[in-house]
Amino acid sequence: MSSDAPETRERILKSTLILLEAGRGAVVRMTDIAKRAGITRQALYLHFSSRAELLIAVTHYVEEKHGSDERLAPSRKAKTGVERLDAYIDAWGSFLPEIHGIAKALIVMSESDDAAAIAWKDRMKAMRHGCEAAIHALSKDKRLSRLHSRDQATDLLWTLLSVQNWEQLIFECGWSHQEYCQRMKALTRRLFVSDETNA
Amino acid sequence: MSSDAPETRERILKSTLILLEAGRGAVVRMTDIAKRAGITRQALYLHFSSRAELLIAVTHYVEEKHGSDERLAPSRKAKTGVERLDAYIDAWGSFLPEIHGIAKALIVMSESDDAAAIAWKDRMKAMRHGCEAAIHALSKDKRLSRLHSRDQATDLLWTLLSVQNWEQLIFECGWSHQEYCQRMKALTRRLFVSDETNA
DNA sequence: TCCTTCGCTTGACACGGTGTCTATTGACGA
DNA sequence: TCGTCAATAGACACCGTGTCAAGCGAAGGA
Numbered sequence: 455m456s457s458d459a460p461e462t463r464e465r466i467l468k469s470t471l472i473l474l475e476a477g478r479g480a481v482v483r484m485t486d487i488a489k490r491a492g493i494t495r496q497a498l499y500l501h502f503s504s505r506a507e508l509l510i511a512v513t514h515y516v517e518e519k520h521g522s523d524e525r526l527a528p529s530r531k532a533k534t535g536v537e538r539l540d541a542y543i544d545a546w547g548s549f550l551p552e553i554h555g556i557a558k559a560l561i562v563m564s565e566s567d568d569a570a571a572i573a574w575k576d577r578m579k580a581m582r583h584g585c586e587a588a589i590h591a592l593s594k595d596k597r598l599s600r601l602h603s604r605d606q607a608t609d610l611l612w613t614l615l616s617v618q619n620w621e622q623l624i625f626e627c628g629w630s631h632q633e634y635c636q637r638m639k640a641l642t643r644r645l646f647v648s649d650e651t652n653a
Numbered sequence: 654m655s656s657d658a659p660e661t662r663e664r665i666l667k668s669t670l671i672l673l674e675a676g677r678g679a680v681v682r683m684t685d686i687a688k689r690a691g692i693t694r695q696a697l698y699l700h701f702s703s704r705a706e707l708l709i710a711v712t713h714y715v716e717e718k719h720g721s722d723e724r725l726a727p728s729r730k731a732k733t734g735v736e737r738l739d740a741y742i743d744a745w746g747s748f749l750p751e752i753h754g755i756a757k758a759l760i761v762m763s764e765s766d767d768a769a770a771i772a773w774k775d776r777m778k779a780m781r782h783g784c785e786a787a788i789h790a791l792s793k794d795k796r797l798s799r800l801h802s803r804d805q806a807t808d809l810l811w812t813l814l815s816v817q818n819w820e821q822l823i824f825e826c827g828w829s830h831q832e833y834c835q836r837m838k839a840l841t842r843r844l845f846v847s848d849e850t851n852a
Numbered sequence: 853t854c855c856t857t858c859g860c861t862t863g864a865c866a867c868g869g870t871g872t873c874t875a876t877t878g879a880c881g882a
Numbered sequence: 883t884c885g886t887c888a889a890t891a892g893a894c895a896c897c898g899t900g901t902c903a904a905g906c907g908a909a910g911g912a
Contacts, residue, residue, distance in 0.1 A: 462888080481765050483869065497889055499871070558764075565761050566680050601839060609826040610840065618817045627808040640800060641809065645844060661859080682898065696860055698900070854912090861906075870896085877890070882883100 463501050466491045467515045470508060474555030482559065484508075506563060510573040512556050520552055526584065535592035536647055540639050542588045543615070546581070547635040550620045557617045578612075585611040592646060599648045607646050614642065662700050665690045666714045669707060673754030681758065683707075705762060709772040711755050719751055725783065734791035735846055739838050741787045742814070745780070746834040749819045756816045777811075784810040791845060798847045806845055813841065 469490035473482045484505055488495040502508040525545045532538035557574075564571035589607045592598040598607060613619075615638070623629045629637070668689035672681045683704055687694040701707035724744045731737035756773075763770035788806045791797040797806060812818075814837070822828045828836070 481869095484871090485869080493888095494890055495870095496872090496891085500888070503871090505870070562761060562764050599843075601843060606836065609822060609828070610836075613818050613821050613826070614813075616817065616821065618815065619812050622812050622815065623808060627812070629808070637805065637809075641844065644798075644800060645840065680898095683900090684898080692859095693861055694899095695862085695901090699859075702900090704899070856911085857909085859906105859908095862904085864902085866901080867899085869898095872895080873893085875891085877888105879887090879889105881886085 462491070462493065462497075466493075466498060466501055466508070467512055470512050471516065471556065474512070474559050477555065504569075506567045506570045506573075509556065509560050509563060509570060513553070513560065513573065513577060516553055516556060520549065522549075525549060529584070529588070532591070535588070535595040535597050536643065538591040539588045539642055539646070542584055543638050543642065544635055546584065546615055547620075547631065547638065550617065551631065554617065554621065558621070561617070581615070582608065582612045585615065589646065597647050599646050602646065611642060611646065614638070661690070661692065661696075665692075665697060665700055665707070666711055669711050670715065670755065673711070673758050676754065703768075705766045705769045705772075708755065708759050708762060708769060712752070712759065712772065712776060715752055715755060719748065721748075724748060728783070728787070731790070734787070734794040734796050735842065737790040738787045738841055738845070741783055742837050742841065743834055745783070745814055746819075746830065746837065749816065750830065753816065753820065757820070760816070780814070781807065781811045784814065788845065796846050798845050801845065810841060810845065813837070 466487065470482070470487050473486055473490055484498055485495050487508070488498050491498075498508070502511060525548075526542075529538055529541035529545055532541050557577075560570055560574045560577075564574050586604075586608045589598065589604055589611060592607075593604050598604065602610065620634065623634055624631070665686065669681070669686050672685055672689055683697055684694050686707070687697050690697075697707070701710060724747075725741075728737055728740035728744055731740050756776075759769055759773045759776075763773050785803075785807045788797065788803055788810060791806075792803050797803065801809065819833065822833055823830070
């Protein structure tokens with residue numbers, strides 16, 4: 455796996471990523487990817503046994519390229535719950551544009567392919583842990599609004615930060631990346647942070 | 654169109670709806686629909702020129718079956734902005750389970766079919782008008798939170814109430830229909846309604 | 853009664869995308 | 883020089899959508 459023509463494999467992953475990012479909704483076929491990577495369609499199957507496997511590999515590729523650990527470091531080292539929430543939204547917000555293409559492809563494929571569905575659910579579960587940690591930090595500071603239980607708040611934050619919501623706000627509503635981050639922070643603060651004991 | 658074997662056409666629409674609702678993610682093929690409607694696959698094309706057209710017809714069918722006008726009446730006759738927002742969420746919240754199947758199918762199809770994409774965007778635009786009206790009512794009462802402009806508030810409410818968010822909260826987070834409505838009302842109140850001048 | 857019309861059936865087929873198989877090539881290393 | 887291995891070339895099966903042509907049976911009018 456790891457030793458079979460790494461440059462070609464990498465070239466395939468990169469090509470897929472580029473096409474997905476550029477595609478903006480257009481369906482990306484195996485033929486397109488092969489052409490872009492400068493190999494034949496059949497050769498793709500020497501590296502990935504199916505389209506689903508390729509897409510899944512791309513998600514891992516993106517994740518290790520823009521290391522999720524370093525991305526989340528500011529959030530982890532935040533002193534207060536509120537800071538942590540803000541840092542998490544900033545981190546996730548700048549990650550979203552990177553993963554949008556592949557995420558979309560995987561979501562669509564999930565409808566008809568079990569492996570893709572499982573892989574995507576797994577990624578979303580990981581993302582949910584981040585939400586849970588932020589809410590937990592808030593709760594520890596006694597700043598979590600009494601409006602929600604911890605679970606409910608996690609459900610909401612997780613849903614709020616979904617890829618689809620980002621997509622809608624950016625592409626349908628015309629928000630900029632900046633606006634997204636800034637408003638999401640304001641919104642979640644209003645929603646989850648109790649306003650008592652201010653500083 | 655309206656005179657060609659109405660019972661068969663209706664049977665097709667009903668069958669499609671049932672399959673989509675039951676399918677829960679599974680792809681519904683033309684063959685499946687035909688079988689369920691008790692006709693051949695080819696006969697489907699005597700009534701609908703393509704899968705996209707059929708799906709679009711189903712959305713209209715659902716909409717007129719559960720008349721959107723009567724559904725929205727409580728929202729329209731609300732006295733205050735807050736009441737209007739609540740009524741809108743109740744109306745939309747009870748409509749969502751009805752349209753979930755067809756909505757999902759149309760969303761997935763939008764990825765590869767222009768007609769489906771346009772039809773779905775159109776439905777969402779209509780739904781957005783409801784959001785806009787609710788925010789407008791709030792604003793007229795001087796109860797819209799200063800945190801958002803009217804457009805921003807509409808963007809947010811519209812996004813918050815999306816089919817995908819409903820789906821995630823219901824199926825992934827296990828919320829009940831009741832919980833969804835009640836929590837969405839609490840959430841939007843906290844988010845959009847300024848707490849000054851309380852009655 | 854015959855004939856037409858109409859909704860539907862039957863069976864065949866084209867197309868596009870995925871995935872498979874086999875034979876072949878060409879480079880590189882032992 | 884031989885074997886290995888990545889990749890190619892070309893053919894093919896499968897599936898779902900959409901099309902086409904011929905036929906069938908019931909309803910209705912002359």
